[in-house]
Amino acid sequence: MQGNARSGGLRSFLAAATATATTAAAAVTFTLTAGAGQAAALDNGLLRTPPMGFNNWNATHCDASFNESMVKGVADAFVSLGLKDVGYEYVNIDDCWAEPSRNANGDLVPNRTRFPNGIKAVADYVHSKGLKFGIYTSAGTKTCNGGGGFPGALNHEKQDAKLFASWGVDYLKYDNCNNQGVDAQQRYKAMRDALAASGRKIAYSICEWGQTDPKVWTWGEPVGNLWRTTGDISDTWSSMIGKVHINDDLARYAGPGHWNDPDMLEVGNGGMTATEYRTHFSLWAMMAAPLLIGSDIRNATATTTSILKNTDLIAVDQDTLGKQATIVSSSGGKVVYAKQLANGDRAVALLNENSSSATVSTTASAVGLGGSSSYRLKNLWSKATTTTTGSISASVPAHGTVVFRVSRG
Ligand code: GLA
Numbered sequence: 282m283q284g285n286a287r288s289g290g291l292r293s294f295l296a297a298a299t300a301t302a303t304t305a306a307a308a309v310t311f312t313l314t315a316g317a318g319q320a321a322a323l324d325n326g327l328l329r330t331p332p333m334g335f336n337n338w339n340a341t342h343c344d345a346s347f348n349e350s351m352v353k354g355v356a357d358a359f360v361s362l363g364l365k366d367v368g369y370e371y372v373n374i375d376d377c378w379a380e381p382s383r384n385a386n387g388d389l390v391p392n393r394t395r396f397p398n399g400i401k402a403v404a405d406y407v408h409s410k411g412l413k414f415g416i417y418t419s420a421g422t423k424t425c426n427g428g429g430g431f432p433g434a435l436n437h438e439k440q441d442a443k444l445f446a447s448w449g450v451d452y453l454k455y456d457n458c459n460n461q462g463v464d465a466q467q468r469y470k471a472m473r474d475a476l477a478a479s480g481r482k483i484a485y486s487i488c489e490w491g492q493t494d495p496k497v498w499t500w501g502e503p504v505g506n507l508w509r510t511t512g513d514i515s516d517t518w519s520s521m522i523g524k525v526h527i528n529d530d531l532a533r534y535a536g537p538g539h540w541n542d543p544d545m546l547e548v549g550n551g552g553m554t555a556t557e558y559r560t561h562f563s564l565w566a567m568m569a570a571p572l573l574i575g576s577d578i579r580n581a582t583a584t585t586t587s588i589l590k591n592t593d594l595i596a597v598d599q600d601t602l603g604k605q606a607t608i609v610s611s612s613g614g615k616v617v618y619a620k621q622l623a624n625g626d627r628a629v630a631l632l633n634e635n636s637s638s639a640t641v642s643t644t645a646s647a648v649g650l651g652g653s654s655s656y657r658l659k660n661l662w663s664k665a666t667t668t669t670t671g672s673i674s675a676s677v678p679a680h681g682t683v684v685f686r687v688s689r690g
Pocket of ligand 1: 338375376417424425426456488512513
């Protein structure tokens with residue numbers, strides 16, 4: 282008895298000592314972690330919903346048309362076309378904005394022909410419209426384009442982040458070219474820390490294309506606000522739908538402040554039909570993807586603006602719950618996606634990838650909304666509202682997508 286009691290006492294003592302040691306170790310780890318600024322998620326407080334705005338790359342690449350007057354004109358168009366009113370905010374510039382060499386102080390220099398008044402003047406103009414301004418560079422020795430490329434920020438992170446902050450930059454897209462084989466996490470964390478120390482809140486877009494292992498979506502959340510999951514989009518159906526399917530399995534990595542990025546929009550660039558562009562916009566909204574307009578909206582057609590200004594789909598993209606859609610069913614090119622929304626509704630997309638029209642169907646319970654005797658369906662393109670006891674179905678044109686907002690009762 283006594284022996285048992287003694288050994289019981291010893292066991293309790295050891296258990297208590299182990300618990301204390303574990304707690305102490307956890308406390309030390311916590312302190313070190315917090316002290317080193319390694320919070321679980323990037324804590325810049327930005328992009329709690331996916332970014333909305335513009336980037337010139339898909340429209341211009343490095344053409345001469347990419348210049349100060351274009352960027353200012355896009356900011357003007359955000360206001361005059363009502364794009365600002367529906368949530369578009371960031372006016373971002375891409376590669377080829379710089380001179381090929383740094384100056385005597387080692388600073389990046391704006392291209393003198395494209396931006397004769399410098400970048401700060403353009404950022405100031407964008408800010409004067411109540412909008413935000415974004416810039417681009419690469420986590421390498423050079424950027425991706427423009428012959429030999431323009432100077433990149435590898436090993437210049439602090440100096441470049443400071444310069445961007447001094448220009449009033451609000452968003453940085455950080456590319457992956459000419460990275461010298463340096464570990465991706467090391468390169469992207471160095472710029473995260475440089476931005477955090479820059480004195481300005483700058484949204485951080487990792488553009489690593491999902492190239493290296495471990496995949497960026499597994500480590501991106503504490504590093505950036507969004508990360509490219511794919512190579513570059515082009516203005517074709519097959520490219521666009523291919524990006525969607527790369528993102529299909531990545532929903533669990535997305536959430537407020539940290540988004541999968543299947544690349545910028547091609548809506549309005551002319552390579553797809555209006556139906557295909559509506560699918561493109563529908564699926565980007567379902568994926569809680571960035572809505573970065575990639576066409577020259579100074580010359581937007583009525584069809585283009587009607588797609589980009591679909592406020593029902595913008596609400597799906599910008600829903601505060603921050604869920605990316607998942608696949609409910611997929612067979613024979615007929616794919617059903619569902620996205621949970623903050624008020625309990627579901628957004629349901631019926632995609633037809635075939636080259637002739639097809640009926641695509643699901644049910645309220647399959648999309649996670651069982652338990653009601655009737656449901657309201659709002660078609661987010663036609664705006665028609667219907668009721669159903671559970672069946673959700675539509676005839677969908679070739680390469681089309683019907684999106685319903687489904688509510689109980
Ligand atoms: C890479 C990026 C593109 C674009 C170009 C610019 O290809 O993935 O989005 O920024 O570089 O050179």
